[in-house]
Amino acid sequence: MALMGQVNPFELEVESWTEYKERLENYILANDIKEEAKMRSVLIAIVGAKTYKPLRSLCRPKTPGDWKFDELCELLTKHYEPKLSETVARLKFYKRLKRQGECSSVLTALKELTEHCNFDSLASRPQDQMLRDQMIVSNSDENIQAKLLSLEPKSGETLSCKKVYELAVALEVAQKDVSDRQPCM
Structure with missing residues (x-):
């Protein structure tokens, strides 16, 4: 055959x-x-x-x-294709900008980026997840953003905005405390 x-x-x-x-x-x-x-x-x-x-x-x-x-x-x-965390995938999605001269292919590119975003889960708690994502995406401190992106929820759970907020505040406070203790030169 x-x-x-x-x-x-x-x-x-x-x-x-x-x-x-x-x-x-x-x-x-x-x-x-x-x-x-x-x-x-x-x-x-x-x-x-x-x-x-x-x-x-x-x-x-x-x-x-x-x-x-x-x-x-x-x-x-x-x-x-190591497993990409949902939050990292969403960061890439939210940061994807339309490029000059890109018309018909931008939707395809965005749809490809949604593969690991788990947007289906937004039906249960959309506001919390969108706020969580925006807190991570909008954080201008790359070190804090990297630590927030490394958070992994327990199996079957989603990462809450509250948890991201609490960690972001704790990291910013710790960073400020360390910088306040630096001797003046």
Whole structure:
């Protein structure tokens, strides 16, 4: 049986790992490849040398042939697209400005940036989350902003505006106390 379609080796400069994986999964589906060993072999055979080398390292002490297809894909996802925090994703979204001469592609760019923003959660507490985001985005002190961006909510919870506010105030007070104690030169 002749195979339908073709999937080129993965190139990070051309597409994201998620996009590549979607195309690979459709290739496997279109060619009715159902056996785990064949799915894994297709992945290993077509990702290319630039991707196979780090994949092999990620699999150690085993080899890629010892892992399941989904496990290999998960390793590559974590390697090429580490989980972006919701707050960092929203910061990137809010800071994205329309560029000169960019008309039709600005909406596509904004939609791409929403992938990790979890805007669906706004239905439950939109004002709190929008205030939280704006407190972080508008903070002009890069050190404080970085610490606020590093906050991670507990699993299943959202980061509250109150928590961001309390930490921002504490950091600003601590920073002021440290600068007040600096000897005058």
